[in-house]
Amino acid sequence: MADLFGDPPSGNNTGKDMPPRPLADRLRPRTLDEVIGQQQVLGQESPLGVMLAAGSLSSIVFWGPPGVGKTTIARLLADATDLHFVQISAIFTGVPDLRKVFDAARHRRANGQGTLLFVDEIHRFNKAQQDGFLPHMEDGTILLVGATTENPSFELNAALLSRAQVLVLERLAPADLDRLAQRAEHDLGRPLPLDPQARRALLEMADGDGRALLNLVEQIMAWKPSAPLGTDQLTQRLMRRAAQYDKGGDGHYNLISALHKSVRGSDPDAALYWFARMLEAGEDPRFLARRLTRMAVEDIGLADPQAQAICMDCWQTYERLGSPEGELALANAVIYLALAPKSNAAYVAYKAARAAAKKTGSLMPPKHILNAPTRLMKDVGYGKNYAYDHDAEDGFSGQDYFPEDMGRTEFYAPVERGFERDLKKRTDYFAKLRRDRQK
Template structure:
């Protein structure tokens, strides 16, 4: 008896089918893109040629062929293909799948279990795959749009190879569009720039492109449409973005590193990408302020104030006007002199503080409000700096058992150049005065 999760029953050729389904590749050689996993000497080719297909995690954005590749791998290896989705499958259904695979194995045939959105399974559910992977009951192929390092258990990752699938580039999408035109028997009614605009609307998603092509082909038009006519009729596809997912962290990392790399144009681009995708401007205001204290610091003390003013301006104006204040702060930070000296010094001081535990301050800098404390030497020998020459006593303020340490090393950039002069001056005085 066919189990509930087997490959769908074939439908008659006369039944209506979406273009994406009609163009589904029949073998791995016709898959568009993904040369890094399917090309000569690439991981999947090596596995198939060796006759040793292992469990896999396919990590990539939507519409790049994860499901298609899994189906074709089952065909190439003569494994029974079973597909489930972590969104709709619970523990009882998983037990049925594993039991059916066990019976199938006893009959001499293996099972390729394709799990879409595998990152949505919790830890216990993910652990449930392990014994069936280890004894050969299933070859697991999981698909995820999220970073497996964060979303999948270490035990599962140790038993599966992670393969990264890339978003389709414009050349890949053009090949796919040509394949669609051949299937439909006519060319897209678009001029050159409009055709390129259609490819860009797909945003690297092959399935999205075929859906767009299907819409355009359904129109009755005279001649070829230009870009304005296309965009009037067709809404631009929203960029892939999940405020709690991997893309969120990738884009904020790109913004931060563009600022650190003193590139205001790239920084503005990533800021715009996040805002257009619906990112909370308050989150961006907080992260921009963090950039000021982490990567600029005292090289430009004004940078932090600019960020806080931009944040406050946004709170008063709201969107979209207030977003300009955030853009202004980003440009200021990108062009400011850079220093992480305070950031590095703070981390080093935290490390030293944890290592030295509860060492007491030296007695000469302790207050002595009682006679007993004075008898214990508290405050004895303290030099009041305002009474010293140059307002500097040169005393040691570290714990006696620890000795003097050094953390802050200002750079020769921006205002920190002046701070370095001051630090060197006090270092010389401290040495001269013992």
């Protein structure tokens, strides 16, 4: 089935006794110029535009959500370059099937005909299967066009990616969806029986998916109401399309990244929005509670030591109340974290200390801070000249506790925000005392 759609061909049926073709099939574009949206890859100065103008098309991987034109554009690229179009799906195709595809393409090439092989859901092929494409791409047997809804960086082999250009296709904007709805109305010969507000609601229901929109349009056109429907009537008759979200895939990581960065950016409204988006998509609230606690530790730290405790309390409240009431406790944590003073000084100090520990290996602590429970250990200097801090008038000896071959290193640099402002006064105070003791 096509993903994006153009001006309708004449006639809705292919034969007198044939049932009507689906609307999405009838509105399939016939040229690349008829494709709605995706100008970032189809415009004259875009990657595909430049390749087509130069008459040199390379292998491509289309990355984008469903219903935005991956299959349609691949088919039209074959038409534009006089290549034989072959379409397979990684879900239903095994190694024997691939051999047959490659053999047919090789035979076609020997007869002067190139092959554009379109592989839907290409990320579902394993590493060995992906490697199987490489020799046929390199010798020109096939021009590969892959399509995936998952991040190619994580799902496709580096060898395959090095031989193909990744092009990102985007969700259709409301204006693009409206143009698509107008084409459907032209094909059906009448307007959608919706008032303006309901029409906008319909476009929102499609959630950027052109194919989903045309399926909804086809349902609505079958109703034939006596008067245009309002938003309430529309939503009663139609279910809103579920948001694109895979708990183990790219959508999951995109949304948690948006939530994390909104909290880090001290925007409680945006943070609440992304938090709600994830809940609406079915995310486990316990995962969100864990990530909120991580934000408190990583991005707020000692600027507000209470933030971590609040996250733990809200997490525990969720466990006691369950959904949906307990989710309000997590929302409280989202707001608190977004408005808390921010500091990653402890996080930076921790990473620097880990790096130093890895670099310095097995350096011994200085002997003066080692315990000496035996005579031999005392004889070799363990504990010698240790200064007991409580014996000092100000409770601070100023001794060096780093390995002798390493020297003193400063990892923690508190910021002038929140509680860390007080901690900075303390670190500065001890640094001054340490300098005075060394004079």
